Amino acid sequence: MIRVLFVCLGNICRSPLAEAIFNSKVKVAGMEAQFKCDSAGTSDFHIGELPDERTVKCAEKYKLPLNHRGRQVNRTDFRDFEYILAMDDHNLRNLNNMKVRYGFGEKEIYLMRDFVTGSQGMSVPDPYYGGQEGFEEIYTILDEAVDRFLAQLIATHHLYA
Template sequence: MIKVLFVCLGNICRSPLAEAIFNAKVKESNLLSSFKSDSAGTSDFHIGELPDERTIFTGKKYNLEMNHRGRQVNRTDFRDFDYIIAMDDNNLRNLNNMKTRYGFPDKEIFLMRDFVPGSEGLSVPDPYYGGDEGFEEIYKILDVALDNFLTKVKETHQLYV
């Protein structure tokens, strides 16, 4: 089973939406038995909380199943997940510091938009302090990035249905 962890700062906006979109794409590809995904935050700001109401609204708009409570990245995540994907540079930097501190210096951490040609190095913007349009924007960004990520993973692991 291929395990994927999506990471943002508080785990209530970008990463739970990425997790929900990814799960829908995996289900659509008839690959549910091949994947396990989760999301987490690098901060402890929203542990135990439901996703932001605007994240939930956006998920419902696109018929996404979202069953998540905020949690913080921990040591076992570096051991257990095959792919850890950060939403932005700050979280990428935090994850790279954590992996060394937790004893996993060789663990590769990915940036979400690096899977989109022409968008390498760009962040998925944090919509928390904005309006509903920011959540629509990150949905569109994540939808494309996750299509590309899933295609890459299917090729890498030779997953054919």
């Protein structure tokens, strides 16, 4: 089983939406048994909270089930997940600092958009301080990035439905 963790700052906007998109695409592909997916935040701002209501609204629009409570990245995540994807440079730096502190210095952390040709090194913008249109924008970005990432996983691990 391939384990994937999506990470943003508070774990109530971008990362739970990425998790929902990934799980939906895996289900459509008939590959649910081959993946475990979760999301977390680098901060402790929203531990135990439901996703932001704008995230929920966006997920409902695209018929994506959201079953999530905010949580913070912890030491065992670096052991348990083969793929850890950060939404932006700030969270990438936080994760790289954490992995060293926790003794996982060799662990590779990816930026979410690194799998999209022409978008490598770019962040998924944080929509928290904006309106619903920001959540629509990140849905579009995440939908493409998850497609490309899943295709990469299928090719790398020689997976079949």
